[in-house]
Amino acid sequence: MAMSFDPFTELDRLTGSLLSTRQGPRFMPVDLYRDGDRYILNADMPGIDPGSVDIDVDGQLLTIRANRTADTRDGVKWLSQERPHGTYLRQFSVGEGIDSDKITAHYDNGVLSLVIPVSERAKPRKIEVTAGTTSEHQSIAS
Template sequence: MATYDPFRDLDRLASSLFDTRRGPRRMPMDLYRDGDHYVLTADLPGIDPGSVDIDVDGQLLTIRAERTLHSGDDVKWITREREGASFLRQLNLGQGIDTDRISANYNNGVLSVTIPVSEKAKPRKIEVTSDTSQHVLQTHESRADQEEPQPIEQ
């Protein structure tokens, strides 16, 4: 059982009164490219998967999540340091993303969003062709004693 510390309660009260982060909190995230898709991972511990909302509007990806703390009516708190909070993160996807195939998975407090690169934006090889047929050039001489012009092969 934890020992009672009145200064901890005063510190928590002061923090709650003067906390300037009343709005949505930022979630820590990583973003990397793996082959032909990007992978975004974000830490969202204690989040109910049903509260996670991911929207794509044009090229803007928005992730929202809510952590709500439930308590019974007959609960007597000894200490309460966890807070309910809302989280928000917005990313500009830029061009070359296949927004129709974005997928997401939430497992063990980590949200993973897979963002595929569109077919148009993938690197591709350009085939070089050449015309292998021989061009025939004709010469014209001004001398009257010469036969018909002969073709010259290149």
């Protein structure tokens, strides 16, 4: 069975217990796919203030953080307040196969989109095989 290398290996930092507590980070569902020489990551973050989004790459760790503030209207009687608020957090191990200097991010209609280019050295390349004389081959082998 052939295994293909994928620099994105998600870290299991968010456990089920964090999802159920109000103090812990909120879950951020993502779609991730490779499109040619880049990865595309789309994260659902409805109601997030784009100014609260913090994305950083530290070595091989990509971290996305964002905050959604609670609605605190004065003088109203809440009948239901189910929309989650607080900190959203996702972390990914990105390996060495990406160009972290060229990552771009865009937030539109509640979706954060990251374009993560594959680094030049990680792109597949063909190696040309040339024919030579037997004496050239023997000098390389010895």
